[in-house]
Amino acid sequence: MRILFVSLLVGCVLLPSQGTVANPFFNQLPGFALRVQGDSTLQGSLRQALEALRENSSTLQSYEDPRDIARYERGNLEKLLRSRGYYDATVRESVADGEIVYRVTPGPQYRIKSLDIEMPPGLRSGLRGLPIAVGDPLLASGVLEGVQAVTRYINENACLLNVDVSYQATIVHREAAAGLVYRVAPSPEVRVGAVHILGAVSIAEDYLRDQLSILPGDCFNRSQLDAAQLRLLRTKLIANVTSVVSEPHNGLVNITFIVQERNHRTITLGVGYTSDEGTGISASWEHRNVFHRGEKFEIESKINRVKQSLKGKLTLPRFLRDRQRLTASLALTGEDVDSYHAKAVTLGAKVSRKLSKHRTVSAGAELKFSRVDEQAGLTLEEEGQDENYRLLAFPLGYKLNTTDKPLDARRGAITALEIKPYLDLNNNSSAFLKNILQVTAYKTANAARYQPTLAVRLKMGAIVGASNLELPADERFYAGGGGSVRGYGYQELGPRIVEIGADGRETLSDPIGGRGLSELSLEGRFHFSETWGGVVFLDGGNAYENPSPNFSNLFWGVGFGVRYITSFAPIRFDLAFPLDRRDGVDDSYQVYISLGQAF
Template sequence: MPRIFAFLIALFLALPVQRLEAIPFFDQLPDFKVRVEGDRELRDWLREELETLRKGSSVLKSYEDPRDVARYEQGNLQKLLRSRGFYDASIRHSVTDGTITYRINPGPQYLIKSLSIDMPARLRQGFSGLPIGVGDPLEADKVLGGVKAIEDFLMENACLLNVDVSYQATIIHSEARARLVYRVAPSPEVSVGEVRIEGVTTIDEAFLQDKLQISPGDCFSRRKLDAARLKLLRTNLISSVNSEVSAPDAGQVDVIFVLKERRHRTLRLGVGYYSSEGAGVSAGWEHRNIFQRGEKIEVESKINPVQQTLKAELTVPRFFREDQNLAGKVELSNEERDSYSAESLTVGATVFRTLSRNRTASVGSELKFSQVEEEEEVGSENYQLLSFPLGLKLDTTDNLLDARRGATAAFELKPYVDVGDTDTRFLKTTVVLTGYKTAGEMRFEPTLSLRLKAGVISGLNNFELPADERFYAGGGGSVRGYAFQSLGPRPLVEEPDGTFKLGDAIGGRALSEISLEGRLRFSDTWGGVIFVDGGNAYADPSPNFSDLFWGAGIGVRYITSFAPLRLDVAFPLDKRDDLDDDFQVYVSLGQAF
């Protein structure tokens, strides 16, 4: 790893400083300074806001002359000052050595002289939540906050057919004051009459009605309509929802939800290639409404030279709770690895609960019947492993298959016991962290991606563990540049002539992995990556990030509407004689992580 850093530093230092602006990532707007007479807090706020506006401005990127940038930004500063109540501010700018200096005299901050709310008295009962009052500065965010406070109150406490709140601020320049008036537009109060759903043919209508949580006789609320539309869309059975409200009749309105169903069936075919594993194919079929209430069944098969799997999974949504799903699975697998072969049948069920928008917890049970034969052992071992996986996951990423922003954190605790031999007990713990940061304002929109993974198995020594449950490192989803599962402990094997050599990697009780990628987008359809991976597996249950094998490489991405197609070429930086090839090639769908 030090050789990598030394090379990158040497390359950077070799670049003439005066030519840095020719590199896409150094093509940026001129520096600026903001000077405000007597108000440091206002100065700091203007700096932050101007920086934010710069990041989102495509207009500024078209200017080459700093004076053009200054004239444009002076208008932005004027708007920002007015939003804080400074209506008499004066701004001057100058450009010296490519740096823009803005000198600002903000003048007086306008205050609210009077404030009134124009709405019927019966609607005002219990309302006292304005975030702004007489004597406060006339700041735009607080004025708009007043509009929202009134709207929220009326949505929760009135049955208005339409909630329309506006405001008027009358500026009195001679006094540096303003009169502020909020107005609620007249609207009848109504209740809900008939509630209908139209446009569905294959979904149980009673199931959808339960999602609405709107019943005849309820106080009418636009907010409840919006919430109902969102809940219908979240079933993943509906592609569009329009809500229609009839004209009032005898104090009631009918509510009609017009839906368009999604296609519920999907057939998937895929191919991939890893140079250490060979070509692979996958096929899958999915029905997202198998029993007409959002239940999903998925059947998938994957075949490559080292592993063949067939898996069926049934997901039942809203399992006893709105925020809870049940997933049951059956999986058949056959593996032919360098150090072992295994055949297995796994059945299991897991309950997933949504704790918040980005957090999910899970608890389940699995029973795995397997026959495992290790390369250097005589005969095979049979296992009947019962496990109880517990999981917690945080996910704030913006895209599952091509994340550009956000992070994930996944923790799994999985205790095992062999029901045929209760002395075989062990605990498997895994933690995976990823993070993504994109500089959208830079050319090629570079994304820095980081992945960390660590795992520990306790309770048995390495050779007592089933070979297919140990940790392995190396390969396209681990350490690129090395063959699949080729990193980790290797036993000495005696040759027929009495000499010894290192055998195949047998896996371990601990795992450490780290990956760092720089991703670029050259166009809407093409991208590229540079990456460094490190990792290893250990016989002792003590993962560390100091004794790693490193690989590095480059890749190309063809970006589709669904996910990017990946082609990576990786090189082992700690190449072992007679063990590692000069490079590895990986072709698959989606980013590496």
């Protein structure tokens, strides 16, 4: 059953990719045949280009006669041929039995006979080469790449007020060749004079100046100007920014940045439902400019019948260095499940540093005061007795994130590793190490019908240094629930103690948690319209008494869901069924309603 469901899930995602997105008008166009004399490679590329033009052309909608369509597409083919260096090509079209036949005689492919660059003499010697050279085919793409290369070189090596690079190609038909000249328009060289910022009301001006990275006396550079505007927008404090450059005076230009601030405060309210945790509500308040330098303060509260939390977090960007931030947090939490009741106060501080665009490392310290009343795995005398803990932890983290969206990823992957050593200050001899590795990956066939996305999640955890019952119950691993193995109740999967009653019958206790965790999820996501989508999924997982990774004894759940896609995140409704249902333990199905994808 499980193997069959996996096959169906992968098939649902991959099979639609064999076709393209339906286009009713495209299906009404007459078919065509394309024959290129003596060049099968060119024939294949022209066919692909013409099919793409048909799929995206609105002009063709005004034509009904196949002969008009043929004449229009012949002009497109002639333009395509010239862009690939075939300046003597001929295209003939004919219409028979509702089909268009194009016959192409490409002729010789023109090549570059001479190449010159006209720019200030002091700059010309430093330009080492272009992506196009004498003897190459005269391709439009190659010529434009040359324009970009010259522009990039000028921006990096000159202080021109305006950078304007153009080209001229002179065709020599009798030689099937062309002369190519790039020209850099004359412009004065200037440096930066005064830098002004207008429009900032609640943001410290020196903070915005630090983001600009442009100082008086710097070489003037248009690309650096664009980069400075982008850095201002990335602070998420600015809604819009424009720049004004003055006329040069004595070799200097003044730059004025005009900014429009965003609203720095946000209030959110949310509601969700799961059949194992009941109805939950959440509320949060956020201020993204508390001390006028991009500091963010957040307060968030979540309440349902199983979990309650109130958390506050302060984030200081650019802590000691540009790509580093400090996060301080305080959390009050409560958890009320069958196997234990827990209340905790947690204080933490963490420094995160971006090593690159996608890689982040973090290190911090955390102090947790908790009271845990464990109900499972204890004797009658022990049950109901509270255990107090003072846990000091030093979490270390690594994250590699290449996804495109945080709440509804369509492509990319996330690899997150956390290593967290604990020391119980109430009992100095008690220490343990908690490790969690999670990998998620997303792949979307954008050209396929319903734009299917295959999402995969793998999670593993291990705790070493203490036995199960020596660990605080709320720090052990459990599986089951909407963010784990759908189809099973919250934390209903994991080790249980076998109890023998007075009549000799065996019964299972509530889950006691474990030192090992393994979870695997596969999900196929489909977009039926701009606002509606659907999913099918298979989840597997379990918690184990021993910390060794184990994928041999997983509990599996399957299901399907509906997504209502908003501009912020999808609203999800999932219905899941346990494949390994246990009598007297598992319900026949579970329902999940919340914001955002399951993973």
